[in-house]
Amino acid sequence: MPRTRRRSRPRCLLLRRRVLGPADPPIEALARGHDRSSFNSGAEELDRYLKEQASQDLRRHLAAIFVAHDAGRVVGYYSLSATAIELNDLPGDLARRLPHYPQVPATLLGRLAVDGSWQGRRLGERLLIDALFRSLASELASYAVVVDARDEAAARFYRRYGFMPLGQSQRRMFLPMATVARLPHA
Numbered sequence: 291m292p293r294t295r296r297r298s299r300p301r302c303l304l305l306r307r308r309v310l311g312p313a314d315p316p317i318e319a320l321a322r323g324h325d326r327s328s329f330n331s332g333a334e335e336l337d338r339y340l341k342e343q344a345s346q347d348l349r350r351h352l353a354a355i356f357v358a359h360d361a362g363r364v365v366g367y368y369s370l371s372a373t374a375i376e377l378n379d380l381p382g383d384l385a386r387r388l389p390h391y392p393q394v395p396a397t398l399l400g401r402l403a404v405d406g407s408w409q410g411r412r413l414g415e416r417l418l419i420d421a422l423f424r425s426l427a428s429e430l431a432s433y434a435v436v437v438d439a440r441d442e443a444a445a446r447f448y449r450r451y452g453f454m455p456l457g458q459s460q461r462r463m464f465l466p467m468a469t470v471a472r473l474p475h476a
């Protein structure tokens with residue numbers, strides 16, 4: 291029998307959840323009072339989504355949007371919605387441990403972006419961890435968190451936290467919820 295390759299220990303397992311400092315922007319659900327007008331992450335489609343589409347998606351129950359804000363000014367955000375993973379797209383060693391359903395439920399972290407003024411200050415990491423724990427806490431069952439990395443740099447960012455390629459694509463990636471559940475809680 292071929293030996294199952296041992297996965298390297300995801301970096302996110304080693305993450306310590308930081309205590310929120312006074313200067314850390316709070317993260318909360320997008321609301322009317324949040325100012326998005328100057329948000330600029332350098333990824334035009336993600337900036338436009340926040341300014342023009344996010345509220346509509348929220349109203350239509352297509353996505354939940356969470357923002358980090360600095361005195362009301364949005365400096366980072368992410369979106370969550372429901373998706374499904376084709377069993378065939380999972381690595382064999384994981385798929386073999388699941389029942390033979392064609393698909394399993396998952397949570398899509400559809401967008402994640404940080405304003406240029408805050409990039410490199412661990413806000414992306416905080417938003418990602420917030421998204422993972424929020425997904426874990428949902429009462430709806432979800433096998434994994436799925437992301438669509440917009441480019442190779444974004445894929446590298448997600449790989450640091452243990453995300454693995456889903457199917458043939460190097461850009462669609464997933465992190466099993468069982469891994470999130472093993473993260474140290476705050």
Ligand SMILES: CC(C)(COP(=O)(O)OP(=O)(O)OC[C@H]1O[C@@H](n2cnc3c(N)ncnc32)[C@H](O)[C@@H]1OP(=O)(O)O)[C@@H](O)C(=O)NCCC(=O)NCCS
Pocket residue numbers: 331332333336401402403404405408409410411412413414415416438439440441443444446447450
């Ligand atoms: C990718 C993004 C969310 C990262 O946010 P950030 O606040 O700048 O990142 P952080 O400061 O939290 O960085 C956390 C770690 O990830 C690394 N990192 C950040 N951006 C990275 C990138 N593009 N590629 C590889 N590693 C990256 C940091 O070096 C840091 O690692 P360290 O612990 O070794 O120091 C942000 O740069 C962004 O909004 N980019 C444009 C939109 C985008 O690409 N979104 C990705 C989803 S499609």
